[in-house]
Amino acid sequence: MKHEICVVNDFLTAAHREKVCAAAERHGYTVRFFETPEAAEGQLGQCEILYSHYPDLLRQAPELKWYCCSFAGVEPYMQPGIFPNEECLLTNSSGAYGVTIAEHMVMVTLMLMRRIMEYQASMARREWIQELPIRSILGSRITVLGTGDIGSNYARRVKAMGAAKVVGVNRSGGSGEPAYDAVYPSARLEEVLPQTEVLAMAMPSTAQTAGILSRERIALLPQNALVLNVGRGSAIDQEALIEALNAGRIAGAALDVMTPEPLPADHPLWSARNVLLTPHISGDMTLGWTCDKNVDLFCEDIENYCTGRPLIHAVDRTLGY
Amino acid sequence: MKHEICVVNDFLTAAHREKVCAAAERHGYTVRFFETPEAAEGQLGQCEILYSHYPDLLRQAPELKWYCCSFAGVEPYMQPGIFPNEECLLTNSSGAYGVTIAEHMVMVTLMLMRRIMEYQASMARREWIQELPIRSILGSRITVLGTGDIGSNYARRVKAMGAAKVVGVNRSGGSGEPAYDAVYPSARLEEVLPQTEVLAMAMPSTAQTAGILSRERIALLPQNALVLNVGRGSAIDQEALIEALNAGRIAGAALDVMTPEPLPADHPLWSARNVLLTPHISGDMTLGWTCDKNVDLFCEDIENYCTGRPLIHAVDRTLGY
Structure with missing residues (x-):
């Protein structure tokens, strides 16, 4: 197991990346960043933790143990069979928006x-x-x-x-x-x-x-x-x-x-x-605070995941939130 | 002296009129209501207290002792000679808006x-x-x-x-x-x-x-x-x-x-x-709360005026507010 975190999100600043890397390295994880799902194509084979909002990436990550969705709404992830394995954890970014x-x-x-x-x-x-x-x-x-x-x-x-x-x-x-x-x-x-x-x-x-x-x-x-x-x-x-x-x-x-x-x-x-x-912009990712908080929530749960504590932003896949 | 209050404002409801009348009658004042300045024309000869927002009415009220402006801004009343006498009190309706x-x-x-x-x-x-x-x-x-x-x-x-x-x-x-x-x-x-x-x-x-x-x-x-x-x-x-x-x-x-x-x-x-x-509508008198508060402020100062206490909404005519 390579202990690999992949991030496929386009809103992260350099400071955000550093923050994720610091949280990951503390527990021996490496982090790979991709701006687009196209760039991540074929790169997720060893990925254990994925932070993204593209449901299609899931089937490219057979080793995935935790998927952190950078959106609050996770209804695309409720379809049966979308996860590579049924034990895979799901968190969302409720709290950032x-x-x-x-x-x-x-x-x-x-x-x-x-x-x-x-x-x-x-x-x-x-x-x-x-x-x-x-x-x-x-x-x-x-x-x-x-x-x-x-x-x-x-x-x-x-x-x-x-x-x-x-x-x-x-x-x-x-x-x-x-x-x-x-x-x-x-x-x-x-x-x-x-x-x-x-x-x-x-x-x-x-x-x-x-x-x-x-x-x-x-x-x-x-x-x-x-x-x-x-x-x-x-x-x-x-x-x-x-x-x-x-x-x-x-x-x-x-x-x-x-x-x-x-x-x-x-x-x-x-x-x-x-x-x-309005064109679905109320939770716009262009607001700095939203992006900061989004990354903070993920880093908080990296710490929880790596120390065996429950993920506080976990989605109950039977309820859908 | 007839102890007469005149009200020249178009926003008062029946409940507002009752409230003003009750405050006035408690101290032996009568109240006359006019919807428009035209209706008040020639009617203000005995008026001691005027509640309005039409500066032109002032010269028709030679006996006036207190003018309560139903607006917050009172710059039209700062012109020299606009009041029938220099002792006339001026209050505004700051607090309603x-x-x-x-x-x-x-x-x-x-x-x-x-x-x-x-x-x-x-x-x-x-x-x-x-x-x-x-x-x-x-x-x-x-x-x-x-x-x-x-x-x-x-x-x-x-x-x-x-x-x-x-x-x-x-x-x-x-x-x-x-x-x-x-x-x-x-x-x-x-x-x-x-x-x-x-x-x-x-x-x-x-x-x-x-x-x-x-x-x-x-x-x-x-x-x-x-x-x-x-x-x-x-x-x-x-x-x-x-x-x-x-x-x-x-x-x-x-x-x-x-x-x-x-x-x-x-x-x-x-x-x-x-x-x-926007066309100067932020303090719109169509909001019920604004009208209620406006009348409350006037009634509060009727009580002050009649009991010889200072008017709390008094305008300092040297400062202009």
């Missing part, structure tokens, strides 16, 4: 509440129109669907801005995060929706989250409801959402994820009423 | 940092472009010029979102607000500007603030600097700002106030590089 995605979510919450798209349109015509009725995070009731790193970073920010009630909803109904005024299990989602002014969705793609915001549940939202989604597009019945937006049954939506991506040019979502679309 | 304007400022900070205008442009073309380098409030150095209600509400929000250093700058160099890591007097502004990533301006229009962000001071800002202004357009050398933006010497600006307002259709500010213009 909470800050940047939460800042995105605060931004789009305010953009929708403050009618900024309408103001931008009138200003683009060089017209000076004022007095569109606006709303505030202060005093709002906000429901966070998915209370992981991303949802909880958002919850802390809106709570600090004076949201009246921040309710978390997750599988178990529990959370250690004090920013939530209450946390409900997803079985009680229907109770929360009628009192929800902002529904902020930040869930992984799993069998349980697919279609969780169904047509029936969209119908439970009040007319002033805003829907945000930064998790996966599959969580929403997108056709029903478009209908609710266009009929004015809900007030607006900000979607960083949708189905499919990229969205085809003729898709009806583009022209839905009061929808703010 | 901090929340809504701070939410606006957080929104535009993030819109500029996250390149949202560029993303909106590519999405409008139905193009799926990713990977524009973005920045984060977390870890940023933010300078707040003007540490009143508005500036401090913004400071608290960006500090809660993890800004690395929040420096306040004001006339005296002091502030009781704990969100500031440091507060400097405006004489030391030049020292702060080179380390400023976001310069957030929230100052009243006074002789001291006019032109405070001069051409020379703009030149001290680093190339990644973002400039926000929600105070008054007169605080900035606007021509120099446009030049700095267009030359790429600073990164962007979000201006809710400018000179003149409304901005003429052929003004070069419309097409300056990476400028986000």
Whole structure:
């Protein structure tokens, strides 16, 4: 066994590489860096640990014992048979994206509440129109669907801005995060929706989250409801959402994820009423902090792996996160 | 003396009127409400207290003892001879606008940092472009010029979102607000500007603030600097700002106030590089909380006025705020 770590990620700076090398060498591992999956082609035969986000590389690494995904969402890795052996460990980089995605979510919450798209349109015509009725995070009731790193970073920010009630909803109904005024299990989602002014969705793609915001549940939202989604597009019945937006049954939506991506040019979502679309960039790897944290999380688990401790960013492959 | 309060404001709900009446009647005052200055024409002869935002009404109220301005900015009232008598008290509604304007400022900070205008442009073309380098409030150095209600509400929000250093700058160099890591007097502004990533301006229009962000001071800002202004357009050398933006010497600006307002259709500010213009709506009276607070502040000072205590929202007419 050669004790080899391979890194196939394009966002690492020289400082990041040094950090990975230092963590590896402490335990007698060597590290090989590849900028692209093409460069790694045929090079992973001895690889024991792989840090990457290209699922296709897995079948080239027969000796793999641990795959660290540099993304938070790991749904491509849930397909049966994708790992070279069933014992191979999987970790993700949940924890690196909470800050940047939460800042995105605060931004789009305010953009929708403050009618900024309408103001931008009138200003683009060089017209000076004022007095569109606006709303505030202060005093709002906000429901966070998915209370992981991303949802909880958002919850802390809106709570600090004076949201009246921040309710978390997750599988178990529990959370250690004090920013939530209450946390409900997803079985009680229907109770929360009628009192929800902002529904902020930040869930992984799993069998349980697919279609969780169904047509029936969209119908439970009040007319002033805003829907945000930064998790996966599959969580929403997108056709029903478009209908609710266009009929004015809900007030607006900000979607960083949708189905499919990229969205085809003729898709009806583009022209839905009061929808703010962004091209899956809320967790953008161009933010230095995100990259630093991503590498830190990996190095932390190198230490755990090499000293026989459990990997703290381990994904439960039966749950999908 | 008839002990008469006149209210010339169009934003009051029935509940607001009841609240004002209750506060007035407790001390033997009657209240007359007018939706518009036209409706009040010729009706203010006996008015002792006027709650409004129309400076022209002042010369119709010879008996006036206290004018409560429902706006925060009171520069129109600084002209000599505008009051019917020099003893007339002046209060403003500073305190009602901090929340809504701070939410606006957080929104535009993030819109500029996250390149949202560029993303909106590519999405409008139905193009799926990713990977524009973005920045984060977390870890940023933010300078707040003007540490009143508005500036401090913004400071608290960006500090809660993890800004690395929040420096306040004001006339005296002091502030009781704990969100500031440091507060400097405006004489030391030049020292702060080179380390400023976001310069957030929230100052009243006074002789001291006019032109405070001069051409020379703009030149001290680093190339990644973002400039926000929600105070008054007169605080900035606007021509120099446009030049700095267009030359790429600073990164962007979000201006809710400018000179003149409304901005003429052929003004070069419309097409300056990476400028986000809004039509002086950050302190929009359509936000319920702002209106509630505005009325609360007035009622609080009715109590003070009638019991002979100092008015807590009094404007120092020599300073202009």
